[in-house]
Amino acid sequence: MRKGGKYHSPAMNTPDARAAERGFSYSRAYFEQLVDTALAHAKKLGATDAGAEASEGCGLSVSVRKGELENVERNRDKSLGVTVYIGQRRGNASTSDFSEAAIAQTVQAAYDIARFTAEDPVAGLPDAGDIAPPEEQPDLDLFHPWDIDSERAARIALACEAAAFKTDRRITNSEGAGVSAQQSHFFSAHTRGFRGGYASSRHSVSVAPIAGRGDNMQRDAWYSSMRSADELSAPEAIGRYAAERALARLGSRKISTRECPVLFESPLAAGLLGAYVQATSGGSLYRRSSFLIDSLGKQVFPAHVDVTEDPHQKRGKGSAAFDEEGVRTTPRKVVDAGRVEGYFLSSYSARKLGMKTTGNAGGSHNLALTSRLTQPGDDLPAMLRRLGTGLFVIELMGQGVNYVTGDYSRGASGFWVENGQIAFPVQEITIAGNLKDMFAGIDAVGADTYNYGAKTVGSVLVNRMKVAGS
Template sequence: MNKSVSSSNSQGDAKAESGFSYSRAFFKDLVEQALSHAKKLGATDAGADASEGSGLSVSVRKGELETVERNRDKSLGVTVYLGKRRGNASTSDFSAEAVQRTVQAAYDIARFTAEDPIAGLPDAADIVPAAEHRELELFHPWAIDSEAAAQLALQCEAAAFATDKRITNSEGAGVSAQQSHFYSAHTNGFAGGYASSRHSLSVAPIAGKGADMQRDAWYSSMRRASDLADPAVVGRYAAERALSRLGARKIPTTECPVLFDAPLAAGLVGSLVQAISGGALYRRSSFLLHSLGKKVFPKHIQLVEDPFIIGGKGSAPYDDEGVRVAKRSVIEDGKVAGYFLSTYSARKLSMRTTGNAGGAHNLHFYSTKTRPSDDLNAMLQKLGTGLFVIELMGQGVNPVTGDYSRGASGFWVENGQIAFPVEEITIAGNLKDMFKGIEAVGADAYNAGSKTLGSILINRMKVAGS
């Protein structure tokens, strides 16, 4: 669950209850019932988490309403420890009888599970006290009905069609409004909960006809609906992207510099995060084993994690275990300064948790060489002659070896200017070499979920074409 907003004061708690079927107080009572019954059964330790989510999703296509979906889900999860044995169970039934049955199920699973010497709740010293739970202002419910949502989606798609008569079709446009809240506690001193929201607008137009047809898409995603991009802007930009790809062709197989568009560059950072996360490290399924303190990027590359950005998509006052989080350097002057560890993975590695149970928080990847003027045009100038990639296909990344091979499309660039669109090519390399070969990071910053970064220029990759 994306636990992204603190509600440590009464105002936050009232907001957390807005638009939900269950109150924070109800969840608190539910969790306490579960923990009490676990102790009654003889559990050494226990934890419980009650949550609820609700939302509306509307899609349109070619000026007509296609789907209206409303979702509402709820869950109570229980974890029981019997010494070093651990059991989990969950239910969507919040009756007292169901709570007891769920705790009993978790208890029975723990009884027959093999001992794990690493199993256990976080150390009390790592738990963030309730007084330090921050209000991060990430819950902004959107009181929109299906008719209004459909109108926004229709405006977005209409703007795409109006951009150029060569926009001939559409895969549709959509609007989504989602919100959730939770309360969790465990017997090692943690209790807390908060609410979060995430809203989005998207469209996928198709340009051209016959043998020369191209699609592209664009979206806007924010916690606050008023921060979403204008539907007409999203529609026009998506259309322009699709139009720019008309007349795409293959290129001969070559080796050249490659510039990754900012939204795609976030995927490279995602591969880094996976490689230095505890699960991959203790399972020895990472190409960056034993990389702490070692140089894996050029000296100008930095990566900072900051959980406390107000309104940030990856913000949180604590991690999924109630462990303290902090702003920190992950990559410093090209060297790995820290891993992403939960309590369990930290213990497996004989280290201390970094507060990353549930994943990384807001990440800012940047270069100390980047200037404010290094927009996309400037990055194309830095690329010179090579490949500018705007779409990747397939899952050709080996997390163990770092081997990288993805289908791609984009533009061939000559002397810093886009020459023509290209498609049906494959780019290949190894992430170790790609990381070390980063020559520049653009000032064209883009926020992709919890990651913020600009376009990334890599000095050389293999490009397989015709």
């Protein structure tokens, strides 16, 4: 209970029984008390506005290598972050100490930072009309704790790696396999009336086998990541597929420099979608550090390409009823028939651009890039036939993307394809182009969709790129 702005609870820093049932040390009610205390103290100091968020995360990570247990790690962290506004001056501070004295010190620190910070004409909390009220905060089914101990996690990781070794005797080594079970929860509020929070989980199984010996060695990896452990791929299937990928790369060679069509495997195609998000995010736009400045309403992709955002997808990895500022999120078309329909804006970046927030403080939510030309049978073999003769890329290296100019240059590995069939694996090459041309040159998107983080896309065929080899 709170009385006069102070806690009167004998168990202020002890685990809450109900929270412990969910694997946490602190309950939502406890976090609400922390946040309310921080906000009350900020107003008492004279803050114009304030926001606070209390959070806790915990989990288990186990790794094995060559049939032996390597690491067992348990993580548990907590934080209280406070943002204070004095007019249009902003200060922020955080603490992992939940005592009353620490909360007061943290709020004071944020207040003092704001006092000595220069005024920013667009700084401030979101407008009241943009805030998601409690009745507009749907349950998105994001919390599925995995009741797993280190011994069981190790058995799963060992089974995954063993399946990779059993696939073929040419699997000679391993960089290891791992199992991770993570969960967290938070509560956030600010003085413009927002209150909200929820629990979420993320679990994964992964492995990275090595094929071949000596100079002819190739590595690949695969994983499965889901909100619920029940939806993870079988560890044996993950191990076999990772092994098959590594085996397929044996005998890789260089190719001569040329221009040709390039097919991006679906996990890499998600990276192209990520590049689009970066270029149309508020920070890049108002700093004028994007090759897609003033692209709203303009044709960036071919007319058959759409990009949608669905923040309310059940169990989605990028699902959220509100963004990091408490602004409501809504499903929308970001790109319609190749034309840019919306940016990715927070309240701050929207004000800098003279626009309205899109509910993307903290990033995008469950994006999907699709083509109106895609047929149900357009699996990877069909996309290879569509490629004809060209390069199929399955791995990219380096960070060679210039978001100011759009210039794109990455180290790559994959397969040379002739007449729609894989001819041989290739390595030590570079693919180059400009993202504007690459986006405009998307000829096809496969039905072999893959969810990479908060992005879902099939393999993507770009009509022409430069390939630098030997």
